[in-house]
Amino acid sequence: MKNCTTFAGMHELSIAQSIVELAEEQAAKRRASGVEEVEIEIGRLAGVESQTLRFALQSAVKNTMLEKAHIVCHDIDGEGRCGDCDATFAMPELFTPCPRCGSYAVRLIRGKELRLKSIIINK
Template structure:
């Protein structure tokens, strides 16, 4: 499952960062998850819950920031919200758009003990 491997790599990365700082546990993990990141949010939640078991993140508070999709038209420069990677500009109808936000899937911050 795609989401499970994402969850595992989030946990691995967080543990790696914590170990670099000689931490014994992670208190809080802040994640940024874009709506266009291509993950099923509920599945990711589920996968995270099982991925943290027995790790330094076992008792950590996981804070999620969901980022809405925003695109910019490559023809006329109009910025508009989008819930799909492929969308047309609401102003001029062009399909030449650039995604500005929403593809994020990363660790924003970690609080260690």
Template sequence: MHEMSLACELSDLIENTARQHNAKQVTEFTLEIGQLSGVETESLLFCLESALSGGIAARAAVKIIEKTGRGTCVQCHHRLNLQDYYTICPKCGHYEIQITSGREFKLQSVELI
């Protein structure tokens, strides 16, 4: 369960951003979460709710952008979508896939008033 510490980090980041801009309130923020980032969206949202409560972003809407996991087979260069790290290339059966996207976890934007 590392979602709670992620939620706390996000909460700090969002509140600092708001303070830097002398904002009264955070109305919305957007998170980018890759399918391979290991972050469980549901439990992150749950933790965020308590991490943000009482703060400047307590009532902010949360937007989630899910990034599909994508990779390239090291052997035959076939491009494929990845659900997890342990995917075998459907073309040649090779197990070594170089991940090209899907590991993202970041705060993409914050809307302030």
């Protein structure tokens, strides 16, 4: 029989585990009896497969305070700002040149998030 976790990438699995650990730590600090909901932001340019991470989270929460938690994932679109003309624009991938002036002096301002955004606990 195949183990479900073999479908998830190791990278995503270890990220999922650290998100769960972080949430548990936060919940323990607030003396929670359990976690009701967690919100996670996943940047589209964070180098993580969003679907895989969602799947990995489902197995990472087993036997933790997050086991019954509702997990809400937000995919964050990439956005960049041009260092030459100051335009801001959507970045579907890293190293997108500025659509206004063609410059590559672009700074990523959104889309690399990979974080626990909020957590709702049970007392």
